Amino acid sequence: MPPRPLRLFRSAADLLLPACCLGLATLLAPCCCLAGGGPENVLLVVNQNSSESLTVANYYTRLRQIPPQNVLYLDWQGDPAQISGHTFRDKILKPTLETIDRRKLSAQIDYVVYSCDLPMRVNFQDFFPGEKFPKQMRPIASITGATYLWQVVLQEEPTLMGLNTNWYVPDAGVQDLARCAEAANAPTQGFRGRYAWRRGGKREADPSKGPRYFLSCMLGVRHEMGNTVEEIAHCLITATSADASRPRGTFYFARNKDVRSTTRHKCFDAVAAALREDGAMAEVTTGMLPKAAQDVVGLTTGFRKQDVAGAGMRILPGAICDNLTSFGGITDKDLGQTLLTSFIRAGAAGASGTVTEPLAIQAKFPLPTIHLHYFRGCSLAEAFYQSVAGPYQLLVVGDPLCQPWADPPDCDAFNLVDDKLVKGPLEIKPRLSSAAGLCELYVDGRLQGALPRGGKISLDSTKLTDGSHEIRLVAVRNDPIETRGRFTVRVDVRNTAAEPIALSSTPERRVGVDQTLELRVDGDASRYVIQQNSRTIGQAQGTPAVLRIEAAELGQGPVALAAEDPVSGRRSAPIWVWVE
Structure with missing residues (x-):
């Protein structure tokens, strides 16, 4: 028997939820x-x-x-x-x-x-x-x-x-x-x-x-x-x-x-x-x-x-x-x-x-x-x-991360924007609010190092695979609690002539928990693995490369999926699908 659909928003009381979480489009968008x-x-x-x-x-x-x-x-x-x-x-x-x-x-x-x-x-x-x-x-x-x-x-x-x-x-x-x-x-x-x-x-x-x-x-x-x-x-x-x-x-x-x-x-x-x-x-x-x-x-x-x-x-x-x-x-x-x-x-x-x-x-x-x-x-x-x-x-x-009385420091970098095309070295110079003592740099969720206030780093993108990568700057407040604030963008690394990998789904954004989800990968590789976060859920092969999977296998709610070429390590940008 398939799992019953999950119903969260049933009454006016649910209007207490944050604005960025009330609708499908906004919950699937960056937050x-x-x-x-x-x-x-x-x-x-x-x-x-x-x-x-x-x-x-x-x-x-x-x-x-x-x-x-x-x-x-x-x-x-x-x-x-x-x-x-x-x-x-x-x-x-x-x-x-x-x-x-x-x-x-x-x-x-x-x-x-x-x-x-x-x-x-x-x-x-x-x-x-x-x-x-x-x-x-x-x-x-x-x-x-x-x-x-x-x-x-x-x-x-x-x-x-x-x-x-x-x-x-x-x-x-x-x-x-x-x-x-x-x-x-x-x-x-x-x-x-x-x-x-x-x-x-x-x-x-x-x-x-x-x-x-x-x-x-x-x-x-x-x-x-x-x-x-x-x-x-x-x-x-x-x-x-x-x-x-x-x-x-x-x-x-x-x-x-x-x-x-x-x-x-x-x-x-x-x-x-x-x-x-x-x-x-x-x-x-x-x-x-x-x-x-x-x-x-x-x-x-x-x-x-x-x-x-x-x-x-x-x-x-x-x-x-x-x-x-x-x-x-x-x-x-x-x-x-x-x-x-x-x-x-x-x-x-x-x-x-x-x-x-x-x-x-x-x-x-x-x-x-x-x-x-x-x-x-x-x-x-x-x-x-x-x-x-x-x-x-x-x-x-x-929720272990809940922090109602935090005062997180601000950070950003003037040359980092979503979908930025990156070739060769990328110089990152974080801008920190006065409360921050240092800034940590993460690439695809992995810590690369920490920069003092006023510091900068040159990220060698040739050491990354071509494709979509997340860059995250985390400002750390200069006090005993070390409260953290973050700035996140996703960039497109293109150091070779390889064709970009793109993942799409049918249905595109919503799929019933009792339905089949079709995932299509466009690119120049012969085979791709499809991942839900760190978990491989299947492989797609052929032209175009297609994987069909029962939506119930993913769990309900917002699901992040990405395609990867297992030979080169190149990845698509993630897509979000709502399983309901």
Whole structure:
């Protein structure tokens, strides 16, 4: 049975979506991405055997302009909920790390992000056969926590289950591990996967000086109690719309007598005061939820079970909503608690929950300072991981790149325009706004180097294949958070007399999920491979060269396709097709 059509825009509420995402023509057109910690720093992992995983990845790739080589399609056919430690290490983590290395992305990947329909829970008991752990150290981790702590997973170290394994957290002293006691004065800083860390959030450029991490997040979870694909896609669209928007709303800290609240609520007043001092609106309320509040830009609370949808709250685009409860991240069965997916459904850009009984231990949940880091301009993932000292059981879900309070620097180059014809050397001299300290140069999504302010570089186009290439300039703000802004163009390299490669489709822009898509390649090669991002979906041969493929194999939503001559490496410009 073919997958049912995906329907996203069904009511006036959908008008909250960004203008560049409302219509087919505009969603398929180039769209500027303002958020920092950007798409070139993401490796997106997709289950190629799940149409839902493909669909979610299609939306995210388009919304965030993820480079094609930054998408990894895994042949995952295992359990969708829980796997063993060795299975995770050998079938998911190692292929991910090997892909980063093989594609020469090691210098730039900061985020490992999972689409839906990959296992959310990892049981590491097989790493330690016969060993019994205290109940506060159950060897069960989330996929995002295990990925963040990738080095200790590879080494099979029991420190994976420690309460102070995340040294990205500033001043993560023992006073906050059991209960939150002092957190308001935490400094805020950005994250790079190549940085090493010493205790207390001390950053080191030398990777031998401390552990390294990958910010990790799932774009969505489905299962029995999870979100629908429509809800996940809507979350990602609204999160993208929130970037650099500085939403006017209130950060709420809901205090009550439940141990799920008392574990953290001694810090509420101090963090709320720090937010107000920084210019935000923050309120400490009594109860489980700020019922009827119409301006929720952030929420920290603790309770077992509440009707989030019936609370009358309006959660604004970009909000992080965090609830401390035992089973908030278990979506494959009903254990009678409010799940993180309830907040995603209600409009949050990100939420989290533990995937096994964690006990009421502060170190396993975000400190209230998560909202302070977020308001200061960090990405959603940076805010989460800067706040959790022992993240191994915490499943983080949502858009990791969402950055509502970012102030990205501007950059461009006067001689770079779309479809520019390039022969021989191309001199690039970036123009940066005053906030930027340097500019990174990416060609086809791969980091080429960094230029200081006022610097220039001569790009030798003869070292590139003829055809379409993306040039991306990324300005990095000169401050501890290192917020990033980008400028992207696509140029046409022509250093030989070879005929350009052109890809077209029938139907041209829209195709039903139950229809066949015909792809035609015009050029002078005898054979072409057709790729969806980094995945080869088939070959086209003949004159003209044609490939017919069932649209359902691509997933729904906006799909990027390109043709490549496997002999010369020449590529066509990408085309976008909407599968509906």
